[in-house]
Amino acid sequence: DTGVSQDPRHKITKRGQNVTFRCDPISEHNRLYWYRQTLGQGPEFLTYFQNEAQLEKSRLLSDRFSAERPKGSFSTLEIQRTEQGDSAMYLCASSPSEAGNTGELFFGEGSRLTVL
Amino acid sequence: AQSVAQPEDQVNVAEGNPLTVKCTYSVSGNPYLFWYVQYPNRGLQFLLKYITGDNLVKGSYGFEAEFNKSQTSFHLKKPSALVSDSALYFCAVRDMDSNYQLIWGAGTKLIIKP
Numbered sequence: 001d002t003g004v005s006q007d008p009r010h011k012i013t014k015r016g017q018n019v020t021f022r023c024d025p026i027s028e029h030n031r032l033y034w035y036r037q038t039l040g041q042g043p044e045f046l047t048y049f050q051n052e053a054q055l056e057k058s059r060l061l062s063d064r065f066s067a068e069r070p071k072g073s074f075s076t077l078e079i080q081r082t083e084q085g086d087s088a089m090y091l092c093a094s095s096p097s098e099a100g101n102t103g104e105l106f107f108g109e110g111s112r113l114t115v116l
Numbered sequence: 117a118q119s120v121a122q123p124e125d126q127v128n129v130a131e132g133n134p135l136t137v138k139c140t141y142s143v144s145g146n147p148y149l150f151w152y153v154q155y156p157n158r159g160l161q162f163l164l165k166y167i168t169g170d171n172l173v174k175g176s177y178g179f180e181a182e183f184n185k186s187q188t189s190f191h192l193k194k195p196s197a198l199v200s201d202s203a204l205y206f207c208a209v210r211d212m213d214s215n216y217q218l219i220w221g222a223g224t225k226l227i228i229k230p
């Protein structure tokens with residue numbers, strides 16, 4: 001399968017713990033996005049990378065959230081000191097530059113976070 | 117503020133009947149509009165987009181959408197529904213204040229009954 005892959009698919013953690021999610025985009029895609037989705041809502045933009053550069057971050061992304069894409073390939077999203085409100089599906093998407101400019105994104109299946 | 121609205125939480129259609137999933141938007145300037153579908157336990161999949169040109173846009177799986185500037189709508193349609201079309205459908209618009217963000221509707225659950 002050469003689509004976007006995310007790991008783990010489901011993470012259950014206790015409040016206050018740190019969690020990290022990984023995203024492997026489609027190999028030739030230089031743009032990578034993180035979104036968050038809660039039940040009954042559409043995705044909310046978190047952050048965006050072009051190659052290794054983090055070009056945009058949402059105001060939703062508090063100081064407890066950090067994302068990296070060190071070599072311009074895979075990306076990690078870390079949440080420190082998790083809170084129950086962080087429980088959501090974390091979606092990763094990628095796109096080539098041209099498609100990314102118009103909005104066609106390729107999504108992974110998501111990583112579901114449950115904070116107890 | 118830019119926004120997208122999907123006024124129906126759920127749409128029920130009998131198999132073989134035409135279906136419509138509604139979407140309205142509010143943006144400054146010319147909109148870039150999209151429809152995505154989310155099947156159970158699957159990632160979001162791109163269906164179709166409107167950037168410019170013909171108001172009727174054709175996409176994957178036999179879906180099409182009609183852009184109506186005067187009504188600020190971008191409704192998703194299909195002439196004959198299949199049970200396999202049952203899924204969650206999201207309308208989105210590109211945030212004109214950002215080159216990369218999409219603003220999403222809350223989604224509409226489409227149920228096709230045999």
